[in-house]
Amino acid sequence: MDWKGKKVLVTGAGGFIGSHLTERLVALGAHVRAMIHYNALGGCGWLDGSPARDRIEVVAGDICDRDSVVAAMKDVEIVFHLAALIGIPYSYRNPGSYVRTNVEGTLNVLQAARKWGVQRLIHTSTSEVYGTARYTPIDENHSLQGQSPYSASKIGADKIAEAFFFSFDVPVSVARPFNTFGPRQSNRAVIPTIISQCLERRRVVLGSLEPTRDFNYVENTVEGFVAIASSSAAVGKTINLGSGREISIGALATLIADLTGCKVSLDTDAQRIRPDQSEVKRLVADNTLARSLLSWEPAVSLENGLRTTIEWIRTYGTRSQPDEYSV
Helix, strand or coil: CCCCCCEEEEECCCCHHHHHHHHHHHHCCCEEEEEEECCCCCCCHHHCCCCCHHHEEEEEECCCCHHHHHHHHCCCCEEEECCCCCCHHHHHHCHHHHHHHHHHHHHHHHHHHHHHCCCEEEEECCHHHHCCCCCCCECCCCCCCCCCHHHHHHHHHHHHHHHHHHHHCCCEEEEEECEEECCCCCCCCHHHHHHHHHHHCCEEEECCCCCEECEEEHHHHHHHHHHHHHCHHHCCCEEEECCCCCEEHHHHHHHHHHHHCCCCEEEECHHHCCCCCCCCCECCECCHHHHHHHCCCCCCCHHHHHHHHHHHHHHHCCCCCCCCCCC
């Protein structure tokens, strides 16, 4: 696809992945409208300090408000829908807010896309919808299981997106990233938590160490989004964006400690452990479809992505204390 002059909307553009995607689309020559959640301070999240800020049209609104979504999507050709509530621990406390934002918010996006006749809509899923792997690697035909209110809300969002494709011919693709990491990610995620604790406390405190995940550097995920939007063959499909590499949380902590050059102790904190039946024990992607359909593959390895992320955190730090458990 020639992105020059393409009118693109990114919801959740001020967030971790959204800000990286927004900057990439600007670099490709697209006219990018960034929808960010309205706040009294007028901030744009991670876009506030972006070198591309003066080339981004920012609109403030609320994904839960259909009118603001309809207004943001007017005259847009391609939509990347990333706005969501994502914290799993917080979803135990406030499941209703996840349904409103992730399910009803996605419905608002789909209805607006149908109203305006957008050319493409890329909806963001998550590997958490699979639950603990029943077989590995996990392909797109794997069953779905809502092991947390968060993952259940994302299953609902994915399915309403699927329904709008089949019922109304809305040109939807579902991008299903596995565990994306990189600069700008908050300490609600495990990798910045480990890095900041290694650098500042020399003691790593985590929840369960045995679960395995498929960590994929943010640049890889962003290129996957772009590839999905560029391929007409991706319409109506769900596509995994994962590295295909599996590592336990304990082994990840050891690897990060080695890369930081720090000798650390590794401890478990009971408050960080999820309810046993809610914890997803194992995730690793089968990315065959993305490779064959999109010619996409993760270009940045886990180790190189971690090195870049470590240096970013060394330079900029994180927005919370290393020992603080961010729900």
